[in-house]
Amino acid sequence: MKKMRKKLFALAMASVMGMSVLAGCGSDGGSSSGNGSSTSGGDSASGDKKYVIGICQLVEHEALDQATKGFEDALKELLGENVEFVFQNAQNEQTNAGTICNAFVADKVDLILANATSPLQAAASATADIPILGTSITDYAEALDIADWTGATGVNISGTSDLAPLDEQEKMLLELFPDVQTVGILYCSAEPNSAYQAEKFAEYLTADGIAYKEYTAADSNEIQTIASAAVQECDVIYIPTDNTLAAYTEAINNICLAAKVPVIAGEEGICKGCGVATLSISYYDIGYATGKMAYEVLVNGADISTMEIQYAPNVTKKYNAAICEELGVTIPDDYVAIVVEE
Amino acid sequence: MLLSLNLNSLLNAMPGSIAQGLIWGIMAFGVFVTFRLLDFADLTVDGSMVTGGATAVMLIKAGVSPWIALLAAFAAGMAAGFVTGILHTAFGIPGILASILTQLSLYSINYNILGKAANQAISVNNYKLLASLRYVNSSGSDRIIFFAGLTAGIVILIAVLYWFFGTEIGQAIRATGCNESMARAQGINTNFIKVLALMISNGLVGMSGALYAQCQGAADVNMGRGAIVIGLAAVIIGEVLFGKLCEKRKLMFAWTLLSVAFGAVLYYIVYAVVIWLRMPSENMKLFSAAIVALFLSIPYLKGKYGKKGVKRNV
Numbered sequence: 001m002k003k004m005r006k007k008l009f010a011l012a013m014a015s016v017m018g019m020s021v022l023a024g025c026g027s028d029g030g031s032s033s034g035n036g037s038s039t040s041g042g043d044s045a046s047g048d049k050k051y052v053i054g055i056c057q058l059v060e061h062e063a064l065d066q067a068t069k070g071f072e073d074a075l076k077e078l079l080g081e082n083v084e085f086v087f088q089n090a091q092n093e094q095t096n097a098g099t100i101c102n103a104f105v106a107d108k109v110d111l112i113l114a115n116a117t118s119p120l121q122a123a124a125s126a127t128a129d130i131p132i133l134g135t136s137i138t139d140y141a142e143a144l145d146i147a148d149w150t151g152a153t154g155v156n157i158s159g160t161s162d163l164a165p166l167d168e169q170e171k172m173l174l175e176l177f178p179d180v181q182t183v184g185i186l187y188c189s190a191e192p193n194s195a196y197q198a199e200k201f202a203e204y205l206t207a208d209g210i211a212y213k214e215y216t217a218a219d220s221n222e223i224q225t226i227a228s229a230a231v232q233e234c235d236v237i238y239i240p241t242d243n244t245l246a247a248y249t250e251a252i253n254n255i256c257l258a259a260k261v262p263v264i265a266g267e268e269g270i271c272k273g274c275g276v277a278t279l280s281i282s283y284y285d286i287g288y289a290t291g292k293m294a295y296e297v298l299v300n301g302a303d304i305s306t307m308e309i310q311y312a313p314n315v316t317k318k319y320n321a322a323i324c325e326e327l328g329v330t331i332p333d334d335y336v337a338i339v340v341e342e
Numbered sequence: 343m344l345l346s347l348n349l350n351s352l353l354n355a356m357p358g359s360i361a362q363g364l365i366w367g368i369m370a371f372g373v374f375v376t377f378r379l380l381d382f383a384d385l386t387v388d389g390s391m392v393t394g395g396a397t398a399v400m401l402i403k404a405g406v407s408p409w410i411a412l413l414a415a416f417a418a419g420m421a422a423g424f425v426t427g428i429l430h431t432a433f434g435i436p437g438i439l440a441s442i443l444t445q446l447s448l449y450s451i452n453y454n455i456l457g458k459a460a461n462q463a464i465s466v467n468n469y470k471l472l473a474s475l476r477y478v479n480s481s482g483s484d485r486i487i488f489f490a491g492l493t494a495g496i497v498i499l500i501a502v503l504y505w506f507f508g509t510e511i512g513q514a515i516r517a518t519g520c521n522e523s524m525a526r527a528q529g530i531n532t533n534f535i536k537v538l539a540l541m542i543s544n545g546l547v548g549m550s551g552a553l554y555a556q557c558q559g560a561a562d563v564n565m566g567r568g569a570i571v572i573g574l575a576a577v578i579i580g581e582v583l584f585g586k587l588c589e590k591r592k593l594m595f596a597w598t599l600l601s602v603a604f605g606a607v608l609y610y611i612v613y614a615v616v617i618w619l620r621m622p623s624e625n626m627k628l629f630s631a632a633i634v635a636l637f638l639s640i641p642y643l644k645g646k647y648g649k650k651g652v653k654r655n656v
Contacts, residue, residue, distance in 0.1 A: 088617060091627060094565040095362075095572070098475060098558045099610065102358030103617045105479045107351040118562060121463055125559030126358075126475040128467075145403075145463035145559075155467065189453060190563050192461040218449055 048082045051075075051111070051298050054104030055085055056123065058116035058136075059092040061243055062269055063162075067135045067287035068115055074291025079299075090119060097122040105130060111294055114159070117143045117192060124157060131297050131304045134159030135290045136283065138193035138241075140309050151308045158293060158307035160286040162241060164266060165315060166197060169238075169279045170204040172317065173264045176277060176329060177236050182211045184234030184261075186226060186252075188244035189216040197240035197266060223248050224255065231259035239275070240266040249273020253323070262327055268318060272338050276329055277319040281312035289313060352618040357485070359614040361478045363607030364492050365553045366572055368499065370580075370606045371599060372419075372546035373573030378581075379507070380519040380539045385441040387547045387573060389448030390422035391566035394548025395555030396455040399464045402556075408472045412552050418455075419548020420541040422448060427537030452563050460563045464556065471556040496603055499546075504596040506542075515539045547573075571630050572609060578637040580605025609633075 053075070057064050068087070075083050086109065090096040101122040104112050112132045114120035120134040120143055134140065138161060141149035152158065173183065183205055187194035198214060205212045213233060215226040223245060230237055237256060239245055245252065246269050253274035256263050265275030268282075289310050296302040317335045324331055369391060376384040394415035401411040422444060429440035456462050466474040477488035506512045517525040518535045526532050547569075555561040584601035588594050612633075616626065 086620065089622070092564070093567060094558055094560070094562045095554075095568075096626065099359070099362060099613055100617060102362070102475055102478065103351075103355045103614060105475075106354030106356075106358060107348075108354070117461060118558075118560070121461075121560040122475070122558050125466060125557065127479055128476060143461075143463055143560075145465040145468060147468075190460045192459055195459060218453075 050081075051079065051083045052107070052109045053083060053085050053111045053113060053294065054101075054107065054109040055087045055113040055115065056097055056100045056104070056119040057087070057089050058097070058118055059243070060089060061246075063241070063243075063246070063267065063283040064115050064136055066283035067162075067290070068113070070282075070284035070287025070289075071113055071135065071291040071294070072287075073284075074288045075294055078291070078295045094118045094122070098125070101126040110298055113290065113294070120144070120157070120159075124155075128156055130156065132157045132159075133290050133294055133297070133304075135287055136160075136162045138163045139196050142192065142196065152306050153309075154305050156304055158297075158304050158309060160290045160293070160310045160312075162193075162281060162283065162286055163197070163311060164241065164279055164281045166200045167204050168315065169264065169266065170201055170208070172277060172279055173236060173238065174208065174210075175332070176264070177262065180210060180236045182213060182234045184230035184237045185212055185214045186230055186237055186239045186245060187214075187216055187242045189218055191242055191244060194240045194242040194245075201238060201240065217244065220244055220248055224251055227252050227255040231256055231261040235261060237261055237263045238266075239263060239270055241270075242266070246270050246273075249275075257323065257326060260327060262323075262329060268338060271318060271320050272340065274323070275320055276323055276327065277317065277331065277335060280316045280318045282314070285314060286310075286312050352615065355614045355618065356611065357489070358475060358478045359610040360607050361473070361475075361489070361492065361557070362554075363576075363610040364496055364603060365473065365550055365557060366576060366610070367496060367550075367603035367606035368553070369547050369550035369569065370573045370576035370602045371499065371503065372543040372550070373570065374577050374599065374602050375503075375515075375539055375543040375546070377574065377577060378519075379516050380536065380543075382519075382536065382540070383438050383441070384423075384426065384540060384543060385438065385570055386422055386426045386444045386448070386540070386544055388566040388569045389445040389452065390419045390544040390547045391551035391554070391569045392452045392561065392563060393422050393448055393455065394419045394551030395561040395565060396452050396462070396551075396563075397548070398552030399462050399555050399561040400455060400457065402464060402469055402471070403462065408470065408556070412472065412549055415548045415552035416545040417548075419551070420545040422548070423540035423542070423544030424537060426544070427540040430540075431533035431536055449563065456561060456563060461560055463560045465559060466556075473553045473557040474559070475557055500596050500599045500603075503599060504593065507595060511535075511538070568627070568630070571634055572606070575609050575630060575634045575637070576606035577602050578605070578634060579608055582637050582640055583608070 055068060057068055072085055088100040090100055097119045105127045112123045112130055114123045114132055114134045116136050120137055123132045124144055137143055144153060185198045185201060187198050202212050215230045217223045217226050249270055250273060256274060262276040263274050265271035265278040268278055268280040271278035297304050318338050319331045319335045321337045376382045397418040398411040398415040401414055402408050426441045426444040429435045429443060430437050466476045477484040514530045514535050517530060518532045522532050580601035584604060588597040588601055591597055
């Protein structure tokens with residue numbers, strides 16, 4: 001009798017486990033996942049193949065979201081109803097990226113979009129056959145462990161890079177602040193892309209004979225400390241396209257603006273929060289370009305292994321009007337003010 | 343949308359989930375040693391997992407054999423466990439805090455191991471790796487060799503652990519976990535035993551990290567985030583679901599370890615189902631935590647429930 005009850009109890013527990021999956025994860029079913037489930041079941045024009053594309057995005061983040069959106073928009077324009085997106089978010093965990101990409105491969109999707117570095121590495125590990133396109137990745141050679149880089153990967157991978165032209169960013173810094181003595185470079189040490197940009201930027205500064213200091217935060221808790229140190233020792237600060245810092249621009253602004261130290265930002269999101277000016281690439285644009293590459297691969301049969309990595313098609317000089325005014329920085333005419341939507 | 347679900351694709355995803363589960367199973371053995379045998383909540387694992395992965399990846403990239411890299415990862419994990427153990431026993435820092443301190447410091451250490459980078463890629467195209475998602479999804483002999491090897495590895499590991507925890511020193515670890523004062527009264531140097539158990543535990547975790555990094559194609563400074571929860575989930579799911587089956591069997595300890603490995607596999611199968619159902623994976627963390635909390639509370643609730651039953655019988 002007692003045994004029986006225990007068995008029932010175990011069974012009940014198992015079903016609770018099952019239920020909690022449904023309850024925990026199904027509560028806001030589909031609202032945030034843009035997996036574009038078929039809207040009209042009407043047309044059965046089976047002549048066109050319907051492509052299934054798995055999208056693995058590293059984390060919820062404005063820039064990455066924009067890239068995904070651009071990708072989806074491009075393919076929806078080119079393929080209409082004949083494309084289905086399966087969107088999965090890895091919540092900033094490498095483990096999850098592996099599980100997700102494995103599921104895509106098992107699902108035999110037609111193409112995988114890897115949005116950021118960890119998903120790209122997981123996808124590359126998971127399949128050598130299914131074409132993989134990356135986006136929001138700065139340096140493919142580094143991310144994929146390719147020694148002799150030629151512009152294309154030579155394997156089933158291509159994509160777009162979010163690398164803004166760093167030499168032009170450095171020129172912009174000198175254009176706006178010709179008297180600069182020391183530039184402080186701020187970034188999060190956990191982000192390989194940021195370290196890469198910081199290194200390149202430092203090279204350009206050195207070439208122009210400008211001193212620089214690097215300040216790295218291991219995580220968001222340290223941002224305030226490094227920003228406070230930087231404003232003491234530097235007269236201009238540069239922040240690359242760093243996801244961690246991008247989330248705390250308000251904190252950085254409170255420190256830098258109070259100390260009257262201007263910030264040059266690697267992308268528009270950061271500039272909107274705490275920067276004076278930026279050379280902006282649009283993540284929507286690189287996502288859109290990736291979508292067009294996907295079309296070439298899927299429909300026109302382009303060989304992905306020889307497709308060169310593409311860069312942002314347009315860069316725009318932008319400035320943050322409110323902060324420029326407060327710091328008394330004069331901006332040349334060819335800059336565009338960042339629209340602040342209130 | 344449910345109509346578009348294809349049972350085949352779930353089945354096809356299973357090998358990957360099982361492989362991930364087995365690799366995390368090794369990590370869960372480590373958690374089992376500290377959490378269950380030693381009764382020590384060791385959070386070092388979030389860091390030592392990365393230490394193992396980073397050590398292995400850097401060594402393999404330097405041309406060292408992956409097998410030697412695996413051993414080095416074990417040693418690196420042991421070093422991490424040693425630090426936690428010393429902080430706790432020699433300096434009297436409460437266990438959980440000591441492990442948090444080590445975990446924190448490991449971030450910087452791992453960053454340096456990775457050559458001052460947050461992420462080091464290792465491609466299966468360039469090296470003959472021990473584990474890779476590629477093997478899992480290949481149709482040829484790679485897949486069979488990989489799974490056979492992984493399963494054999496787990497069985498060997500269980501055999502070694504079974505043997506070790508039957509030796510005098512292994513028994514001393516279990517005794518220390520059961521009743522520290524009593525163990526000391528028996529002449530066991532409990533401080534030494536604790537350090538040793540932490541080293542073994544984190545060594546296993548480091549080894550799992552090494553395989554895991556190869557599987558994913560990169561070691562990332564953040565890859566251990568939340569590892570302890572997955573490890574605990576594996577231990578607890580295994581115990582709750584298979585505990586009854588293990589009881590009173592011969593070789594009970596070995597069966598318990600096997601159930602821990604099954605627990606890890608189950609965890610990943612459930613995750614695969616979540617993804618297969620195309621639920622928003624953003625809620626996965628809540629789900630993991632809820633599962634662990636639920637299963638942790640079962641023994642307590644069972645106790646309460648059981649006692650009442652006894653009273654009624656009397």
